[in-house]
Amino acid sequence: QVQLVQSGDEVKKPGASVKVSCKSSGYTFTNYGISWVRQAPGQGLEWMGWINNYNYNTNYAQKFQGRVTVTTDTSTSTAYMELRSLASDDTAVYYCVRDIQYNMDVWGKGTTVTVSS
Amino acid sequence: QTVVTQEPSLTVSPGGTVTLTCASSTGAVTSGYYPNWFQQKPGQAPRALIYTTSNKHSWTPARFSGSLLGGKAALTLSGVQPEDEGEYYCLLYYGGAWVFGGGTKLTVL
Numbered sequence: 001q002v003q004l005v006q007s008g009d010e011v012k013k014p015g016a017s018v019k020v021s022c023k024s025s026g027y028t029f030t031n032y033g034i035s036w037v038r039q040a041p042g043q044g045l046e047w048m049g050w051i052n053n054y055n056y057n058t059n060y061a062q063k064f065q066g067r068v069t070v071t072t073d074t075s076t077s078t079a080y081m082e083l084r085s086l087a088s089d090d091t092a093v094y095y096c097v098r099d100i101q102y103n104m105d106v107w108g109k110g111t112t113v114t115v116s117s
Numbered sequence: 118q119t120v121v122t123q124e125p126s127l128t129v130s131p132g133g134t135v136t137l138t139c140a141s142s143t144g145a146v147t148s149g150y151y152p153n154w155f156q157q158k159p160g161q162a163p164r165a166l167i168y169t170t171s172n173k174h175s176w177t178p179a180r181f182s183g184s185l186l187g188g189k190a191a192l193t194l195s196g197v198q199p200e201d202e203g204e205y206y207c208l209l210y211y212g213g214a215w216v217f218g219g220g221t222k223l224t225v226l
Contacts, residue, residue: 035215037163045155045163045206047215059213095162102151102210103168110162 002026004108019082022096029077033099036081038092123218138189139207145188152190153208
């Protein structure tokens, strides 16, 4: 079955970077994109960016432009999201989501990133 | 800055019908915004329910339906079950970027 398995929880200091991975299985990876969505504690969902796993095209939310990079490794069917210059308000659960033709269907279980000095 | 607005909270009785809506600050929501709907329960990842306005996933219960209503995207639950209690989010597409609504907390009481 389709699965997106994310890397483990992280604790980072302000100013650091974090890189979260999302390994896909159960489908043809290059036929789909991966979106990244985050959720701060007690808050709603926030779309961060997307990558096309076939041609590596990316789109990012304006809020995160210049601070986030989404990449993909088709040899291992793994997508990555790197967020730099972390601040306390980046503390959140980060999700990867399978994405095709305006349809976000399967979600990873989430990776908690805690930013604290 | 684009804002997507949902009802903050709604309450429905078991067996009843409720409609959640999703409005865009840019104007009427059309099929070109490719509305998606998600359900989230406490401590869990969101689960996809509806994509491109009205299409259901294979796991979406028949009592959930999506539509466009009065310039908004809408999610209707008919014959609400206790397990439908949770948070519901809509998602709209703006030419390369997606924006989530703030979520609707649905209480089944």
